[in-house]
Amino acid sequence: MSVAAYKRTISETESPRQIERRILSRVTGELEAFLADYDSASQAGRGAVLAQGLRTALWENERIWTALRDDLAEPANQFPAELKAALISLALWVERETQVVMGGGGTVSPLVEVNRNIIRGLSGDAGEPVAAE
Numbered sequence: 001m002s003v004a005a006y007k008r009t010i011s012e013t014e015s016p017r018q019i020e021r022r023i024l025s026r027v028t029g030e031l032e033a034f035l036a037d038y039d040s041a042s043q044a045g046r047g048a049v050l051a052q053g054l055r056t057a058l059w060e061n062e063r064i065w066t067a068l069r070d071d072l073a074e075p076a077n078q079f080p081a082e083l084k085a086a087l088i089s090l091a092l093w094v095e096r097e098t099q100v101v102m103g104g105g106g107t108v109s110p111l112v113e114v115n116r117n118i119i120r121g122l123s124g125d126a127g128e129p130v131a132a133e
Helices: 003-013 016-040 043-073 081-102 109-122
Strands: none
Touching: 003 043, 016 043, 016 109, 043 109, 081 109
């Protein structure tokens, strides 16, 4: 099956919300794989964790959030203005926090926590926010 046919099949069987949830879940799993090692590492050890694959996962997460931000900024986006503003603000925070982590600072936990909460929202579960472990 060609890539175009595969994409067409996915878009015909999944809603945009399901696709967003699936993509965000995948990258969140990648971030979680490095969370404990990075967050508990010394400054010197964090560089090694970044090189082992965390940097790639962070870059993918930032790319997803940039795409979401760009979609929200489109005039055709039907979300309420207040929700769009809040999500754009969150996307900008993710970009800033990602740069801090890529530089060896901060922790991965808040990025994972934000993603988990957005995944819950995309799943239609508006319960209590989920904290990163």
